[in-house]
Amino acid sequence: MARPVRFNLKQKDTKDWGINMADAPEGLTGEGFFATSLDKVVGMARKNSLWPLPFATSCCGIEFMATMGSHYDLSRFGAERVGFSPRQCDLLMVMGTIAKKMGPVVKQVYLQMAEPRWVIAVGACASSGGIFDTYSVLQGIDQVVPVDVYVPGCPPRPEAIIDGFMKIQDLVENESLRRRTGDKYKALLESYGIQ
């Protein structure tokens, strides 16, 4: 009797599956070797394996859930693994209104992340306080932590969040390995009172 299931007897062509392989960085290729700079290899690896830490407080967080869902699927960009421990994550995604009382919490989470770390402010509230021009709301998370990418919108659509994520990927890919130890970066952290 024929087996009802194929058990991968036939080898399939992976091109048909729509799997995107990361492009190799520029370098010298020859028979049996490939040479490039360390910056580029590290950049490529980091770019395609970012671990986001969602800090979702309101409606932008719902949009992020859609972004993580199967329809928009942030996993395609190597961000499959959403971590809920700041110690393991590379990318802090702040989505939603941050009250002034929560400002120290955002900063604490940022401090707990290991270098290199990136921050994306999703939505009008996280970027600037949004419509909440009031005594209780932080007027943008860049008051407490340095932000790499701002995504406008109230709330932004998942496409916009993905666009912001790709901007982060560009930053990650092209970041110099010396940036985090440089004087400019130290001065930036110093301006936020972070040692």
Place this chain on the structure above:
Amino acid sequence: MSLINENIQKELVEKFGESLTEWSDTYNMLSFTAPKDLNLKVLNFLYDQPLLGFQFLTDITAVHYPNRTSEELCVVYHLHNLRENTRLRFKVFTPSAQPDVYSATALFSSANWMERETYDFFGVNFVGHPNLKRILNVDEMDYFPLRKEFPLEDQTRIDKDDDMFGR
């Protein structure tokens, strides 16, 4: 004697006489004003009197009336008789220069957080409260945000990034 608003008013007037004022009956909810020194006596009377039995404190809040000179702040108590399902509201007024009102925490434990909230937003100083500090706003806030002493949008503030809004 059933617990209707006329009877509640009669009981209270019998006990406190002319000191209770501004009686009104809006949407079948009795409302009156007491002198602020009497607030605990009124609460106790409403609680203990078997005919009244207002033993549930629904809410404490405050209202700022900038035009009522020397009694700018109004503390509002909402009480509920759960057995008869009757509600009642009474107010005490206090000057914003010295907003001292006796704390109801000895009678209602639930008044603890409500009074902290009222202090937080209006600066009413509840005398006798065990832990009167801010509850919702940041500790370092140095004003009482719901008092009508501030413009809705403060043009002098520096924490708003104008580049984002094109103002």
